[in-house]
Amino acid sequence: LEVCCYHSKKYFYTPNDWRAEIEKLYKKGLISKKERNSYCNRMIANKTKVYIPERKKVEQIFKKRFKISSIYYPETPYYNPRNWPIYVLKKK
Numbered sequence: 246l247e248v249c250c251y252h253s254k255k256y257f258y259t260p261n262d263w264r265a266e267i268e269k270l271y272k273k274g275l276i277s278k279k280e281r282n283s284y285c286n287r288m289i290a291n292k293t294k295v296y297i298p299e300r301k302k303v304e305q306i307f308k309k310r311f312k313i314s315s316i317y318y319p320e321t322p323y324y325n326p327r328n329w330p331i332y333v334l335k336k337k
Contacts (some may be wrong), residue, residue, distance in 0.1 A: 258295055263288050
């Protein structure tokens with residue numbers, strides 16, 4: 246869903262954008278009212294910019310001050326862990 250809201254040139258989305266996409270899905274009948282409410286209750290409406298940097302960029306930032314010891318992909322039923330890794334960093 247974040248990918249639908251993501252501004253590809255500025256590398257961010259806002260919760261308002263995210264909620265607007267949920268509303269479109271609901272109006273098209275692609276999700277139920279219960280699903281819409283569940284999603285919207287998790288994301289408070291606001292204009293905060295949520296940045297999603299590319300992996301390469303994140304690692305460049307980390308490597309300036311840290312050594313990447315390992316990258317952990319936790320098991321979870323909520324999202325694909327390959328998309329949200331946990332970095333174990335060691336201060337240089």
